[in-house]
Amino acid sequence: MQDTVKLHFDVSGNDFTCAGEASGKIKRTLKQLGFDISLVRNVAIAVYEAEINMVIHADGGVIDVDIDSDCITVVLKDRGPGIPDIELAMKEGYSTAPENVRMLGFGAGMGLPNIKKYTDEMNIDTVIGVGTTITLKVYNK
Amino acid sequence: MDVKELVEKLNLTVLCSDELGRKVTGCYCGDLLSWVMSRAKEGDAWLTVMGNINSIGVAVLADVACIVLTENAALDDDALMRAKQNDVIVLRTDKNSYEIAAAISRLI
Numbered sequence: 001m002q003d004t005v006k007l008h009f010d011v012s013g014n015d016f017t018c019a020g021e022a023s024g025k026i027k028r029t030l031k032q033l034g035f036d037i038s039l040v041r042n043v044a045i046a047v048y049e050a051e052i053n054m055v056i057h058a059d060g061g062v063i064d065v066d067i068d069s070d071c072i073t074v075v076l077k078d079r080g081p082g083i084p085d086i087e088l089a090m091k092e093g094y095s096t097a098p099e100n101v102r103m104l105g106f107g108a109g110m111g112l113p114n115i116k117k118y119t120d121e122m123n124i125d126t127v128i129g130v131g132t133t134i135t136l137k138v139y140n141k
Numbered sequence: 142m143d144v145k146e147l148v149e150k151l152n153l154t155v156l157c158s159d160e161l162g163r164k165v166t167g168c169y170c171g172d173l174l175s176w177v178m179s180r181a182k183e184g185d186a187w188l189t190v191m192g193n194i195n196s197i198g199v200a201v202l203a204d205v206a207c208i209v210l211t212e213n214a215a216l217d218d219d220a221l222m223r224a225k226q227n228d229v230i231v232l233r234t235d236k237n238s239y240e241i242a243a244a245i246s247r248l249i
């Protein structure tokens with residue numbers, strides 16, 4: 001693979017019918033490019049969790065993916081409420097998801113911990129009232 | 142064992158897909174999607190009562206062999222459509238997840 005492959009997605013807020021579309025497409029693309037199946041799975045899980053968070057907690061956003069042969073970088077940017085306490089938000093089981101969202105099977109409070117677990121680098125840049133940008137990196141070892 | 146055999150042995154109803162050749166190598170029970178996504182293994186039969194569109198997304202991501210909706214749980218119309226688009230096998234039974242998991246463990 002010579003050049004960087006770039007993907008861009010718009011994610012609409014509170015729309016659970018489309019949630020998961022971006023991560024699904026990223027997964028297919030990585031598979032087609034011949035990346036290792038476990039790397040593909042790790043990236044897909046991490047992006048899915050972050051994508052769902054944008055839908056549930058931040059009224060949507062945009063996702064940009066850079067695929068290089070040695071590293072997958074995903075930047076998820078939203079204009080949601082921001083995360084007041086990142087350390088608390090990272091705790092397994094912590095969730096502010098409303099009841100209607102929990103009824104769909106979300107809100108386990110495992111999203112951010114899962115993202116951390118399945119990526120090599122995770123950076124959360126958040127400003128209250130402005131939005132959150134999450135940058136993920138998975139290296140192809 | 143493939144899904145076809147699972148359907149026959151456990152008397153499951155096929156809600157989606159007519160290609161049942163996929164191998165079933167294990168089983169995972171759960172309804173919280175974050176857990177399923179990270180813990181279910183490729184080739185598992187996933188037993189759940191969650192029949193919404195997001196379950197289909199998770200099934201695709203986790204590469205499970207099939208979804209088994211237990212206790213006659215409903216499959217939403219948009220979920221059925223998404224399952225067809227993504228070739229996800231969806232089955233249904235009136236039994237609960239414990240009974241089905243125990244039966245699968247005897248078969249594989």
Ligand SMILES: Nc1ncnc2c1ncn2[C@@H]1O[C@H](COP(=O)(O)OP(=O)(O)O)[C@@H](O)[C@H]1O
Binds near residue numbers: 049056089109112
């Ligand atoms: N993009 C986001 N914008 C604002 N808040 C967020 C965002 N992502 C996560 N959060 C906050 O962090 C908490 C924990 O997130 P997560 O671990 O994914 O659990 P869950 O989504 O199941 O609630 C959320 O409940 C929410 O309060």
Ligand SMILES: [Mg+2]
Binds near residue numbers: 053109
């Ligand atoms: Mg989440």
